């Protein structure tokens with residue numbers, strides 16, 4: 315039967331098959347598909363309004379489908395005309411605003427979904443979870459007596475309490491400051507992995523996504539633009555949108571002079587792969603900040619524009635002689651004021667290039 319998993323698919327816990335969601339007449343999720351293996355942490359990442367939350371709500375059972383289906387543990391839980399209610403899906407959820415009950419202690423917040431257990435069992439499970447999320451001893455506190463990061467770990471403990479196989483996280487760290495976000499992302503990743511829990515995370519923050527996810531679906535306008543590992547999204551973006559959205563960098567113009575060599579505004583660059591375009595094809599090449607290294611002796615010169623200090627490194631905006639701006643990541647002892655003339659060495663092997671829309675047409 316179509317909806318039953320084949321033997322090969324037993325590892326698939328969740329599958330979205332060409333789902334479509336509308337808000338009034340507006341299709342905000344359009345033919346979106348992906349599969350999540352048991353134990354994997356996946357993330358939907360994309361700019362505000364691209365439909366991430368709508369997808370998560372459809373998995374949770376809060377958002378009906380206009381087309382397609384959602385299969386959970388081999389059973390169809392959503393299709394047009396059928397939406398199995400959230401409480402029957404056996405999922406845990408963690409939201410952006412913690413959503414802890416302010417008038418309940420940490421113990422009672424965690425125990426909230428464990429009403430089938432008696433008081434002693436609830437306390438035992440809550441202690442176990444507080445240990446896992448590294449908050450042992452704080453069970454008697456109220457949410458306002460905890461930091462934001464601690465509250466979010468209580469939310470995770472509460473979501474994990476009934477032992478769900480799948481946890482959904484909606485922008486779980488967005489109200490925390492940037493450093494804490496990344497740290498908590500790594501902690502949550504480790505906790506979920508150690509417990510063998512599968513999770514779907516939604517965020518617009520790529521650092522959060524990179525810290526937590528095994529696979530990331532980059533969303534644009536209700537569709538997945540690329541579904542891949544964080545490494546591949548960064549190094550092998552499928553299109554210009556993904557290349558722009560993931561990581562930092564600037565496009566510079568270039569001409570393909572050999573299958574693996576580009577003549578660029580910063581000299582000849584030889585990459586580690588061959589392109590299938592015709593020689594002479596005009597392309598745009600993405601230069602990441604770590605491709606641009608300082609070299610005082612170099613003939614390639616630039617003028618320091620803006621700078622952003624981030625501890626061990628400084629991110630410089632560098633203006634080339636022809637006015638093109640690129641980014642360079644220098645060790646932080648190379649501290650130059652704006653206006654300084656610096657020499658550059660381009661150390662790029664992974665060349666990400668896209669034919670220029672108005673350039674010679676080519677087939678990648």
Ligand SMILES: Nc1ncnc2c1ncn2[C@@H]1O[C@H](COP(=O)(O)OP(=O)(O)OP(=O)(O)O)[C@@H](O)[C@H]1O
Pocket residue numbers: 337338342360361362363364365366367368369518
């Ligand atoms: N209840 C609703 N009624 C009408 N339109 C809605 C509703 N909820 C969301 N939308 C619209 O659907 C689109 C997708 O919204 P969604 O919340 O899924 O995006 P998102 O990617 O999660 O954005 P954000 O990162 O800002 O939360 C947006 O254009 C939004 O305005």
